[in-house]
Amino acid sequence: MLPALVDSLQFSAGHSTVGATGTAVRGEEWPSVCISVLDPALTIRQANQDFFRHFATPAAPSVDVLAPPPSDSSTAAPDIFGRNFRDLVHPSVRQPLMRQFERLLEGRRDRFATNVVALRPTGDVFTGSLTAAAVSGYGPAPAAVLVVMQSGQSSADDALVAPKRKLLSEIDARILEGIAAGLSTVPLASRLYLSQHGVEYHVTSLLRKLKAPNRAALVSRAYAMGALTVGTWPPRVVEDFIK
Template sequence: MKVSALVDSPQISTGRGAAGGVGVAGRREECSSSDQSGVCMAVLDPELTVRQANQDFFHHFATAAAACADVLDSSAVSGSSTTAPDVCGRNFRDLVHPSVRQPLMRQFERLLEGRRDRFAARVVALRPTGDAFTGSLTASAVRGYHPDPTAVLVLMRSGEGTEDDAVVAPRKKLLSEIDARILEGIAAGLSTIPLASRLYLSRQGVEYHVTGLLRKLKVPNRAALVSRAYAMGVLTVGTWPPRVVDDFIK
């Protein structure tokens, strides 16, 4: 399915009706395209609140008891408590992993400011259980008859079942405060002596913590440690100096 077919659809209207227009157009595309299955679709308002979505989106992001509706159906009413699962009304930023949240929100900001029409990105998203999974996301601005976007159309295909999913960690406390600072230093390229000086530790103390980190993340060396930390979402993507996501610190 081509994103342009939805974004440029004549069904799109302005104001509050914009989201509904995308829903009708998206539903028609869904029915006419044989490769639509497995693609999560959602309509966000300018505040990035989820207003409408399809069944695949709910399968990944709604709780099990609420994931049976499909409010991209043209008969559904946006915001209706009888048709919209619990993910409707949530901000999209809360559905993505903290490690990718900041750079992804910057891209959405540029989209809503009119500095670009669409963007594509790899994301790490969160299920209601807290489990993480990877996917490819495309977001497109919907403008109707006004220059400013009235909605954002999000398409996401999960990488479920891939090797990437196997290394994405759930949000749990993995590291002590000192381990987090050492991991940040290693990711920034610091060797043992500068780390020891910065953290007021002996060289042996730093090596002890590094060995513990290698064992905990099941990697053979420091380079692999940094790579695994980014893959697990422990280190925040797109920031310098490197920073451990607070959710992983005990």
């Protein structure tokens, strides 16, 4: 079933320029359609060249469009095969995206569409729209999941989203969570066993680190950077940002 499925999707091959390594020639940037087929564990089993261009490391070998990993152990498979799809998205959007996939695999819906922030092997990010659809098998549970990601051009602002380093201390993270939840200095001090002066000191440090002029802008900036998880309450800082 899956070979027939991916054969019907080879229209997307013309969206990328492929070099000798199987990834797109560097410097070429345009909207692309990344297609992958996942097994029920969300492991990547098949993908097209646009997908390799965004997610495979530059050293990955040349592959056929929408080809499964080679069965011959003497032929190295692209490093993208066998990876879990969750590892390719930014930590700030993983939890809500995995909930969507969970509902899909449980049969509560047959497809979903959402915006996504994806991570390249270099640590760079790109944003785009993602559509996932369940592929029926011989039983009631889906046999696979087809994922189509429409990416846009990378921009300088995208660099703000990716965590280049662990930015926050543990206490900074707890204070940021409290501010995002609407707490003022006094309840924050009581909750974290700090003096009011201590809370204000850490707030000032956070404003400087995130280059925000006030607390409202601090929270907005944290969400824009992906430092706060999306779709959870109370707000939580993504672990990737904590030292």
